[in-house]
Amino acid sequence: MSPRTILAENDLIALAQFGPGDEDVLSEGSDGAFDVDRDEQEPLVRFEVSGRAAVLDQITGELVGGVSWHPVSYGPARSCTAWNFGIALLPSARGRGLGSAAQRLLVEHLFASTDLDRVEASTDAENRAEQRALEKAGLRREGVLRGAQLRGGVRRDLVTYGILRADLA
Numbered sequence: 001m002s003p004r005t006i007l008a009e010n011d012l013i014a015l016a017q018f019g020p021g022d023e024d025v026l027s028e029g030s031d032g033a034f035d036v037d038r039d040e041q042e043p044l045v046r047f048e049v050s051g052r053a054a055v056l057d058q059i060t061g062e063l064v065g066g067v068s069w070h071p072v073s074y075g076p077a078r079s080c081t082a083w084n085f086g087i088a089l090l091p092s093a094r095g096r097g098l099g100s101a102a103q104r105l106l107v108e109h110l111f112a113s114t115d116l117d118r119v120e121a122s123t124d125a126e127n128r129a130e131q132r133a134l135e136k137a138g139l140r141r142e143g144v145l146r147g148a149q150l151r152g153g154v155r156r157d158l159v160t161y162g163i164l165r166a167d168l169a
Contacts, residue, residue, distance in 0.1 A: 007053050008109040012101040015053035015067065015109060022054050026066050029090040034124050037150045050083075055102045057093070064093035067106050072120070082118035082162070083110050094129070103137035107163055117165040124149070125157040134161040138168075 004016040048070060055065040069085040085106055089099050107119050121139060123130040135141065139161035147155035 004054070004056070008105050008112075009058065010101060010105055012058055013098060013105055014056040014058055015102065015105055016056055018052060018054050018066070022063055022066070025063055026088060026090065029092075030088065031091050034127060034151065037153065053106070055087070055089070055093075055098070057098060063090075064098055065089035065102065067102060069106070069110065071116075079117075081116055082120050083114070083116055084120050084122075085110075086121065097136075099130070100133040100136035103133060103139075107137060107139070108168075111165050111168065118162060120160060120162040122148075122158040122160045124151070125159050131159055131161075139163045140167075 004014075004019055007015045007017065009015065049068045050070045052066060052068040054063055055067060056062065057064045065088050067085055067087045069083045071081050072084045074080045074082065085103070087099055087103060087106075089102075093099075103121070110116070110119050119139075120142075121134055122145065123134065125144065131141070140163065142160045142162050145158040145160060148158040149156045
């Protein structure tokens with residue numbers, strides 16, 4: 001196996017470029033707990049990932065998940081743009097603090113490697129573990145997006161979280 005290119009790392013987690021087979025491992029190991037319903041309609045807005053990274057456990061070297069991020073715009077100027085990210089951890093990696101460590105590392109990486117001043121994420125209102133992980137990673141709870149996603153045929157609320165570059169100072 002060729003060595004991975006590491007984007008960022010700390011004692012618990014490394015964010016690395018995806019390697020061959022990583023997507024298959026994550027897809028096969030997923031429990032799909034918070035996957036949204038898909039449909040055949042053409043989306044009104046194109047969702048395109050700008051970046052992604054494999055999440056590696058620094059102690060075992062194992063692939064434990066993945067993160068991805070994309071820009072979202074709140075106005076016509078670049079200064080009105082934020083990074084929105086998501087994370088997916090394999091069930092075996094949950095509950096050990098790896099998610100919050102990976103999210104904090106990703107926030108720090110995005111601020112260090114880009115000029116955007118806001119990073120945000122959202123999670124299902126029922127996903128209390130992810131809400132705690134986002135807060136532990138330093139993001140602040142900002143509000144609820146009512147009925148924002150369709151999951152299991154039911155409209156679900158999302159809780160939004162954000163962090164500003166100034167929050168790290």
